[in-house]
Amino acid sequence: AQSVTQLGSHVSVSEGALVLLRCNYSSSVPPYLFWYVQYPNQGLQLLLKYTTGATLVKGINGFEAEFKKSETSFHLTKPSAHMSDAAEYFCAFGGATNKLIFGTGTLLAVQP
């Protein structure tokens, strides 16, 4: 069965520190992978996507993610956290089925 797992429902970092949000997937077919961000009382906004090609994907707001097939991972990183990065982040997987599967989300808190 295809699935996506986000490790850590809550992550807290200091302003200026590295942000690392983890996402692992399970699939027998090549995946399409996405990261979305949700600010309070808003819908989801696409941060970045991996479909084919370069495994290091750059997105908006300084975020990037690396597709590692051997580790079935697609972790999201940002070198230096900003207060405005505080939000909930969702990893999503598209595989052989005709719909996206979303992880349960990681709430990122940024401490001053």
Add this chain to the structure above:
Amino acid sequence: DVKVTQSSRYLVKRTGEKVFLECVQDMDHENMFWYRQDPGLGLRLIYFSYDVKMKEKGDIPEGYSVSREKKERFSLILESASTNQTSMYLCASSSPGLNNQPQHFGDGTRLSIL
């Protein structure tokens, strides 16, 4: 930019009422989706549609129905609202190619059933 508009940001209804949630997109997208979002559960797909008058059940269709009479509009219907349908509802749309195209989301409707 793609604009997905949900008709209400907040809605309060009573148990047993028939509730309509409306969603309109302006990018001529074929695919439209309805999700509900609950803490700790992420997004769960209720229904989706990849063409006018076409619909498919998602993971949690029970107690819901949908209507897509026009390409730009996708309505979610709670036939007889119950308290366990209190949730945030999110509408999304995307280009063809269901599983490799990003979905564009509306701002959500926070629905309370009393």
